[in-house]
Amino acid sequence: MFGIETLGGNVQAAALVGIVLVEAMVLYVGYGALTAAVGPSVRKAIGGE
Amino acid sequence: MSAGMLALFVAFGVLIGILFGFFGMGGSFLVTPALLVMGYPSRVAVGSGLAFVFGTSVIATLKHRDLGQVDYKLGISMIIGTTVGLEVGKEIVLYLEELGLAGNIISVTYVLLLGGIGLFVTYEALKGGDGGGVSHDVDGDADVDADDIPELAKKIQSYSLPPMITLRGGVKVSLWMILLVAFATGLLSGFLGVGGGFIRMPALFYLIGVPVPIAVGTDLFEIMFSGGIGSFLYAQSGGVDLSIVAPLLAGSALGARVGSAATSIVNEDEIKIYFGLMLLLGALAVAVRQAGNYLGMGVLDYVSLALILGSALMVSGAVLYSAVKSMRAPSATGSSTAD
Numbered sequence: 598m599f600g601i602e603t604l605g606g607n608v609q610a611a612a613l614v615g616i617v618l619v620e621a622m623v624l625y626v627g628y629g630a631l632t633a634a635v636g637p638s639v640r641k642a643i644g645g646e
Numbered sequence: 647m648s649a650g651m652l653a654l655f656v657a658f659g660v661l662i663g664i665l666f667g668f669f670g671m672g673g674s675f676l677v678t679p680a681l682l683v684m685g686y687p688s689r690v691a692v693g694s695g696l697a698f699v700f701g702t703s704v705i706a707t708l709k710h711r712d713l714g715q716v717d718y719k720l721g722i723s724m725i726i727g728t729t730v731g732l733e734v735g736k737e738i739v740l741y742l743e744e745l746g747l748a749g750n751i752i753s754v755t756y757v758l759l760l761g762g763i764g765l766f767v768t769y770e771a772l773k774g775g776d777g778g779g780v781s782h783d784v785d786g787d788a789d790v791d792a793d794d795i796p797e798l799a800k801k802i803q804s805y806s807l808p809p810m811i812t813l814r815g816g817v818k819v820s821l822w823m824i825l826l827v828a829f830a831t832g833l834l835s836g837f838l839g840v841g842g843g844f845i846r847m848p849a850l851f852y853l854i855g856v857p858v859p860i861a862v863g864t865d866l867f868e869i870m871f872s873g874g875i876g877s878f879l880y881a882q883s884g885g886v887d888l889s890i891v892a893p894l895l896a897g898s899a900l901g902a903r904v905g906s907a908a909t910s911i912v913n914e915d916e917i918k919i920y921f922g923l924m925l926l927l928g929a930l931a932v933a934v935r936q937a938g939n940y941l942g943m944g945v946l947d948y949v950s951l952a953l954i955l956g957s958a959l960m961v962s963g964a965v966l967y968s969a970v971k972s973m974r975a976p977s978a979t980g981s982s983t984a985d
Binding site: 624625628643 | 697702709874888891892907973
């Protein structure tokens with residue numbers, strides 16, 4: 598996956614960890630923005646307001 | 647990987663994320679057993695579990711960083727002990743794998759650990775105590791009241807084996823004690839493929855005497871490193887499968903937002919008993935799978951998987967139900983502080 602199979606053992610391992618780190622940071626920022634954008638509307642809808 | 651499996655991993659990630667976001671722990675202990683039940687080799691189940699823990703803890707640490715609940719001096723001391731423990735734990739797994747015993751021994755350890763903690767949490771919840779969970783709204787800068795330090799921690803703090811270090815909250819303790827706790831929890835992390843938070847956080851509080859909020863924040867900071875180092879070590883031997891980790895993380899990051907938002911509107915005591923029961927069901931699931939292997943009954947693997955998914959679904963559902971009920975109640979007041 599992501600073409601990292603061609604890398605050497607240690608580099609491939611570091612690349613895998615790096616990909617997980619980047620995914621986590623992207624998810625943190627992305628979901629943060631999503632929460633800010635739709636959170637209040639969802640809260641109102643659930644609260645029956 | 648089929649679209650069905652992808653959807654299953656994302657959905658499972660959402661369930662785990664809700665639990666992690668709400669309880670501040672329990673983010674990973676279901677992943678490795680679930681992967682083992684699904685037939686993945688021990689190395690992949692443990693390695694991918696650790697990589698998932700790493701990603702989840704990065705997200706959680708980013709959130710806790712702003713609350714000032716991280717003791718970096720303690721965290722870095724813990725990392726040293728944990729790294730050694732992780733390496734030893736990984737070597738044990740690889741050795742047991744060569745002997746063909748890894749799956750069995752990891753499963754039995756899981757049953758004992760989850761079962762024991764599950765019994766403790768359920769007992770405390772029924773008793774109305776404060777065990778098995780995490781206080782969410784606490785002041786990380788407050789000094790520790792001597793009455794709040796557990797007796798065992800006071801005893802450990804009394805061993806003035808140099809070098810002594812002073813931690814946030816005014817706690818003074820021998821570096822060797824911290825390294826010892828870190829080594830033991832690192833060993834379990836490497837062996838079981840868990841972040842070790844559900845062991846380390848209570849250990850920091852009960853053994854070192856660190857105040858709960860700082861124990862939680864520092865624990866998350868430390869899990870980030872132990873998870874990263876553990877993932878790297880397993881990735882070297884092909885133990886990290888991104889097609890498992892990526893969808894799980896995508897789901898859990900979303901679930902964690904929902905779970906942490908729910909903390910400000912749901913009474914945690916209502917849910918704690920479900921959490922204890924979930925741990926017990928997790929232990930039962932691994933035991934059922936082992937019995938299936940022993941008796942040669944493949945159907946028990948599916949019973950085991952159903953127990954794991956069902957218990958996570960039950961507790962996540964209870965959190966969501968309580969949150970919606972609280973928001974719909976006329977006196978709901980917590981929504982203004984929800985995430």
